[in-house]
Amino acid sequence: MSDDATAAPAVPPTVRPAVPIVRAEGLTKTHHGEGAPVPAVRGVDLSVRPGEFVAVTGPSGAGKSTLLHLIGGLQRPDGGKLWLDGERVDEYREARWAMLRRRSIGVVFQFFNLVSNLTVADNVELPALLAGVSPKAARDSRAELLAELGLEGRERSMPGELSGGEQQRVALARALVNHPRLLLADEPAGSLDSKGTREVLRLLTRFHQRGQTIMMVTHDARMASAADRVISFFDGRIADDAQLGGGRPGPAGGVSGVLELKE
Numbered sequence: 001m002s003d004d005a006t007a008a009p010a011v012p013p014t015v016r017p018a019v020p021i022v023r024a025e026g027l028t029k030t031h032h033g034e035g036a037p038v039p040a041v042r043g044v045d046l047s048v049r050p051g052e053f054v055a056v057t058g059p060s061g062a063g064k065s066t067l068l069h070l071i072g073g074l075q076r077p078d079g080g081k082l083w084l085d086g087e088r089v090d091e092y093r094e095a096r097w098a099m100l101r102r103r104s105i106g107v108v109f110q111f112f113n114l115v116s117n118l119t120v121a122d123n124v125e126l127p128a129l130l131a132g133v134s135p136k137a138a139r140d141s142r143a144e145l146l147a148e149l150g151l152e153g154r155e156r157s158m159p160g161e162l163s164g165g166e167q168q169r170v171a172l173a174r175a176l177v178n179h180p181r182l183l184l185a186d187e188p189a190g191s192l193d194s195k196g197t198r199e200v201l202r203l204l205t206r207f208h209q210r211g212q213t214i215m216m217v218t219h220d221a222r223m224a225s226a227a228d229r230v231i232s233f234f235d236g237r238i239a240d241d242a243q244l245g246g247g248r249p250g251p252a253g254g255v256s257g258v259l260e261l262k263e
């Protein structure tokens with residue numbers, strides 16, 4: 001008998017995995033509109049680690065936006081469980097969700113959704129003030145972000161006076177003003193020209209490199225390839241989950257979704 005056979009098995013060092021920013025188990029949502037019910041998200045299991053940049057892609061109607069809205073508390077699931085930063089949130093009431101969204105989740109939409117009768121500065125400061133930040137701290141954060149996003153001097157402009165790309169940068173500043181744990185972006189370049197798209201991509205990449213966790217729905221292959229993980233969504237389910245940049249494939253394995261996305 002060799003020494004190896006009698007030796008005590010090696011005890012692996014204790015590794016405490018980081019608490020996922022997002023964890024979903026069996027997440028389900030059916031829309032009830034005018035016609036027949038539409039099952040948009042069908043039992044999704046998902047985990048997003050701190051610092052990940054995840055692109056969610058897939059055909060129109062696959063349920064991508066619904067998934068993002070469930071994670072951001074903009075819609076409620078019919079079934080399943082959802083944790084944000086380790087805290088079970090799917091049973092939260094609206095007031096608690098509102099507080100969580102203000103403090104921990106930033107959202108950017110395709111059509112910017114800025115308040116049209118507020119100045120750029122007020123649009124960006126508003127979520128900070130609603131979260132209970134002092135007016136001075138809100139002003140300081142706003143000034144820092146607008147400078148960083150190349151919007152210095154536009155503080156007093158109204159959203160309608162800005163280009164689409166500038167409006168999306170204002171929306172990004174607004175989403176980030178409370179330093180959210182999670183940034184959700186639903187087709188953030190969907191209504192921009194190629195210059196605006198490049199700009200949004202550059203900024204998202206920069207914030208990701210600084211550690212910002214991002215989940216982004218996109219149809220755009222270039223946008224998706226900036227992420228470090230691509231989830232392909234099809235018919236309300238995760239069809240593929242792949243790590244980009246040579247990392248390990250996600251739970252569903254395979255790289256077909258990524259290959260399809262490459263230009």
Ligand SMILES: Nc1ncnc2c1ncn2[C@@H]1O[C@H](COP(=O)(O)OP(=O)(O)OP(=O)(O)O)[C@@H](O)[C@H]1O
Nearest residue numbers: 031032033038040059060061062063064065066067
């Ligand atoms: N509020 C709603 N009421 C009824 N049906 C809805 C509602 N929102 C979405 N749906 C339907 O649910 C399905 C999934 O929609 P969702 O917007 O999540 O898909 P998507 O993958 O984001 O699509 P797209 O890429 O076109 O935005 C679609 O069939 C859509 O028509």
